[in-house]
Amino acid sequence: MTLTTTTDAAAPALPTALAPTPGQTVGPFFHYALPYDGDRELVAPGTPGALLLHGTVTDGSGLPVRDALVEIWQADPSGRVVQRQGSLRRDGHSFTGFGRCTTDRTGRYAFTTLRPGAVEGGLPFFAVTVFARGLLHRLFTRAYLPLDGAEPDALLRSAGDRADTLLCVDDEGALRFDIGLQGERETVFLRWPREGR
């Protein structure tokens, strides 16, 4: 392609100079390409403070989505955003903050990680991206730690009665975060201010 600017008369007022490259579905054939050894283990199981974050991805009829890919990106427990290489080749002790997990036959994903700390006084959350066959463009959401009495932030307040879809729930020491692509308990998915529609 040749780079084009968003100067079309009818174009929405994108404050960006260049038009975005459109997304496409991840398709059904990513399993031999995107997963890698240790992709879902941000820390080795058994590491002090290790936490299980897991959940199920479901479709509009409530059935498990068996060919989804979930990614998380998070701060470390002290609330620091880590900029450290090694997510693709885990060395067993460097926390990089990034993880990737395919869903299994039951639609379940599971990460072994650390509890994210609050960044800049915000509420602690995992940034989550979802890809799947049948999903034409990636979806973003947040998996907040249980509030435990903390005040909801602006996003949770604006989500109204759907805010609970953004909250992890305590699950016998683990955190559970289910993702509904469609339907009764459809997750609140996010769009960003500078994103082209």
Next chain:
Amino acid sequence: MIQGAATRHPSTGLVHQHVIDDEIAQTSRAYEAAGAVEHQPRLDYAPYRSSLLRHPTKDLHHADPEGVELWAPCFGERDIDPLESDLTIQGGGEPIGERMVVTGRVLDGDGRPVRRQLVEIWQANAGGRYVHKRDQHPAPLDPNFTGVGRCITDDQGHYRFTTIKPGPYPWRNHHNAWRPAHIHFSLFGTDFTQRLVTQMYFPGDPLFALDPIYQSIVDPKARQRLVATYDHDITQHEWATGYRWDIVLTGGHRTPLEGDLDVERSDDEETSR
């Protein structure tokens, strides 16, 4: 729709191409009539049957990126072997097919290069077959080709892969459905909000008009942004043809301010922002 034409194929039970064509045309007409430009694929796009139960029905919720969302994971030399960018040397011999170089730049919406960031690709072989247990297409596997590559962009945002031109392949969206030849790309930007998975296509593919995944981007100019350009300056004498494809990642990124986010970075950090 052709008068009296059957909707479904009698033996596969799948709808015919003309049914999909009609749905694509209908959406396209409605889009043109509406007059507002859309840059991204529709999530709700019925001609792609698998999307029916997998698209959100509620509007995406506006959010201002904060915390980790203003940053991207850091990848680098520790993550990637430089040889992973050459998909023609992963087996014991040369893969079958048209050897080609695919290269381009990854930029953000303001035209700044996305430096030292991860690019992942995967694709079918020259016969249109993936090394994937779910791919039942009766085309041969190539023992010398897996179709998986990775690289890290350079300081100007350039990526570069040497590979084999993938073939088109059939799928079961409808009867006699074929995907135009494509390479899957996975990209990270300078912010997590720029995360993108997409597909790169080849110029002049006769299957474009028939393919509901490509057509889910209802704006013709936006669709064209997924098509690589043949570039004779990239083509190598007696070795490989060359294609150029530049990628723009927007998302929620903003111009960083000095002291905007007081985050300590480790020694191997990138200093691009």
